[in-house]
Amino acid sequence: MTEPEALLLPPDDGSWRLADYLRRGGYEAARKALTSMAPADVVSEVRRANLRGRGGAGFPAGVKWGFVPPAGPGPRYLCVNTDEGEPGTFKDRLILRRAPHALIEGLVITAFAVGVPKAFIYVRGEYARTAGRLEAALAEARAAGFIGPRVLGTDFSLDVVVHYGAGAYICGEETALLESLEGRRGLPRVKPPFPAAVGLFRAPTVVNNVETLAAVPGIIRRGADWFVGRGLPKDGGTRLFGVSGAVRRPGVYELPVGTPLRRIIEDHAGGPPEGRRIKAVVPGGLSAPVLRPEEIDLPMDYDSLAGAGSMLGSAGIVVIPDGAPMLDILHLTARFYAHESCGKCAPCRIGTAWMLKIVERLRRSGGRPADLDLILSLGEGIRGRTLCPLGDGAAQSVRAVVTKFREELEQAVAR
Amino acid sequence: MSFAPSPAALAEIERAIARYPRAAAALLPVLHVIQGESGFISKEAADWVADKLAVDPVRVREALSFYTMFRTAPGGRHTIRVCRNLSCHLAGAEDILGFIVERLGIRPGETTPDGAFTLTAVECLGNCDHAPCLQVDGLDHAPASRGSVAALIEELKGRD
Numbered sequence: 016m017t018e019p020e021a022l023l024l025p026p027d028d029g030s031w032r033l034a035d036y037l038r039r040g041g042y043e044a045a046r047k048a049l050t051s052m053a054p055a056d057v058v059s060e061v062r063r064a065n066l067r068g069r070g071g072a073g074f075p076a077g078v079k080w081g082f083v084p085p086a087g088p089g090p091r092y093l094c095v096n097t098d099e100g101e102p103g104t105f106k107d108r109l110i111l112r113r114a115p116h117a118l119i120e121g122l123v124i125t126a127f128a129v130g131v132p133k134a135f136i137y138v139r140g141e142y143a144r145t146a147g148r149l150e151a152a153l154a155e156a157r158a159a160g161f162i163g164p165r166v167l168g169t170d171f172s173l174d175v176v177v178h179y180g181a182g183a184y185i186c187g188e189e190t191a192l193l194e195s196l197e198g199r200r201g202l203p204r205v206k207p208p209f210p211a212a213v214g215l216f217r218a219p220t221v222v223n224n225v226e227t228l229a230a231v232p233g234i235i236r237r238g239a240d241w242f243v244g245r246g247l248p249k250d251g252g253t254r255l256f257g258v259s260g261a262v263r264r265p266g267v268y269e270l271p272v273g274t275p276l277r278r279i280i281e282d283h284a285g286g287p288p289e290g291r292r293i294k295a296v297v298p299g300g301l302s303a304p305v306l307r308p309e310e311i312d313l314p315m316d317y318d319s320l321a322g323a324g325s326m327l328g329s330a331g332i333v334v335i336p337d338g339a340p341m342l343d344i345l346h347l348t349a350r351f352y353a354h355e356s357c358g359k360c361a362p363c364r365i366g367t368a369w370m371l372k373i374v375e376r377l378r379r380s381g382g383r384p385a386d387l388d389l390i391l392s393l394g395e396g397i398r399g400r401t402l403c404p405l406g407d408g409a410a411q412s413v414r415a416v417v418t419k420f421r422e423e424l425e426q427a428v429a430r
Numbered sequence: 431m432s433f434a435p436s437p438a439a440l441a442e443i444e445r446a447i448a449r450y451p452r453a454a455a456a457l458l459p460v461l462h463v464i465q466g467e468s469g470f471i472s473k474e475a476a477d478w479v480a481d482k483l484a485v486d487p488v489r490v491r492e493a494l495s496f497y498t499m500f501r502t503a504p505g506g507r508h509t510i511r512v513c514r515n516l517s518c519h520l521a522g523a524e525d526i527l528g529f530i531v532e533r534l535g536i537r538p539g540e541t542t543p544d545g546a547f548t549l550t551a552v553e554c555l556g557n558c559d560h561a562p563c564l565q566v567d568g569l570d571h572a573p574a575s576r577g578s579v580a581a582l583i584e585e586l587k588g589r590d
């Protein structure tokens with residue numbers, strides 16, 4: 016990790032402009048791809064790199080791109096998911112601020128690889144001010160011929176549109192994002208068909224996370240083997256681990272995929288402040304089931320976290336200190352999903368609302384252990400019965416808090 | 431009452447529509463432009479948008495009731511959004527929110543009688559490493575403390 020120019024995210028906040036990016040070797044990968052590689056070669060290089068989607072589901076990017084039907088006459092689109100609403104996640108914000116050109120270069124290479132002339136960057140409405148840098152970087156890229164007509168003097172053209180959301184976590188779900196982009200409520204679609212086959216305006220569409228795309232230039236410039244070598248064989252590269260909550264140095268740490276969770280928290284983020292101890296850790300955004308302190312000696316990669324009954328998700332780590340009542344954590348978790356459920360699927364709409372009502376009652380006037388079982392059974396009624404994974408996120412995160420901190424919760428609600 | 435955006439807003443709306451393969455897709459950007467100019471989306475403005483984008487008026491109303499950043503009634507000159515999800519909660523978001531409630535004399539979702547402030551409690555704003563965080567008129571203010579928030583409120587009052 017000692018070669019700073021190989022990092023996706025520059026450590027300083029002040030070198031985001033095109034001139035700085037070019038000095039770091041920026042847009043060399045785009046030039047290489049567009050002038051010396053066939054689109055299919057770009058796709059296979061990224062497939063070999065085992066770049067797994069950084070938005071939460073971990074689907075291999077190269078494989079997804081391969082699902083797009085071979086270039087035909089109709090339109091096709093690329094959408095960048097910049098909705099970043101998963102609680103505890105703030106890494107994409109940092110890419111917009113420090114490395115907007117890495118995202119744009121990744122976008123150019125990906126659009127070339129899948130034969131897309133038009134891309135939309137869906138930015139959550141609350142990031143409108145932060146995305147000022149992205150818009151400035153796009154203007155720089157346009158003026159320099161990295162996007163727009165005849166990119167780098169080739170036959171390839173790329174139009175990029177920034178689209179702002181308006182406050183809805185669900186719009187981060189890829190099919191809800193497409194609905195929202197088309198000018199409707201962000202309600203997830205039935206899958207299949209997947210967006211690669213039937214997406215925006217019913218055309219083949221690739222949806223990728225900001226960090227996924229920002230990792231692409233490195234792969235093309237230095238090769239798939241280099242990328243795999245920086246992470247794990249089946250989960251390549253570095254990741255932007257966001258650490259917040261009870262640590263001395265909250266922030267984003269770019270580290271190899273597979274770095275142990277405890278090391279990220281203790282060595283990089285400095286561990287809990289003086290006199291505090293770790294009580295629980297959310298490893299990958301609020302939807303990732305919470306871990307107890309004895310569970311955090313885990314490599315941070317998709318498969319290891321799934322094996323431990325949690326998930327790597329967005330890699331947003333939140334450290335919960337001793338002294339934080341778990342009933343409060345349960346409450347804010349239930350509140351989040353009840354508020355953000357889009358209402359399309361009855362199990363999620365009704366289940367999340369009832370989970371919240373019960374938790375509110377427990378906080379107000381106490382209750383019995385059976386109330387906790389009722390919360391669990393509501394979660395079971397949601398899990399696997401919804402079109403999109405928001406419901407699963409609600410069920411599994413609530414379940415983990417209730418089962419792993421049951422004793423404390425029973426004491427807290429007993430009156 | 432009928433609605434008409436200013437010439438500048440209309441030009442921005444036309445540019446937004448031109449960016450999409452179908453006019454209907456410009457719904458969110460167009461609503462942002464109108465709210466930016468008028469502060470909220472009136473019934474008349476919503477119908478104007480439906481007409482402009484050639485969509486059913488109910489589609490505009492559906493969007494307005496779904497997306498939390500749009501408002502259908504006038505709000506304050508300044509909007510304070512306080513995050514209260516996990517990282518901010520651990521950093522004392524409830525205390526900050528309670529302090530603002532006390533200072534402004536309104537609860538989340540309300541506007542001060544003088545029309546200066548609207549207060550909302552929101553989910554994660556993606557600024558967790560600077561918890562507790564909030565946004566004022568879309569600008570990040572983080573980390574927030576009682577002192578920083580008190581100064582901010584005074585400054586905004588002085589600006590009006």
Ligand SMILES: Cc1cc2nc3c(=O)[nH]c(=O)nc-3n(C[C@H](O)[C@H](O)[C@H](O)COP(=O)(O)O)c2cc1C
Nearest residue numbers: 068069070096098099100187188189223224227405
């Ligand atoms: C409720 C919900 C919210 C999501 N929010 C985001 C988000 O904010 N950003 C993101 O990139 N992916 C989000 N996802 C995942 C997307 O559905 C999708 O998997 C991702 O954008 C694909 O890109 P990737 O393969 O590059 O990760 C969300 C999923 C769900 C179910």
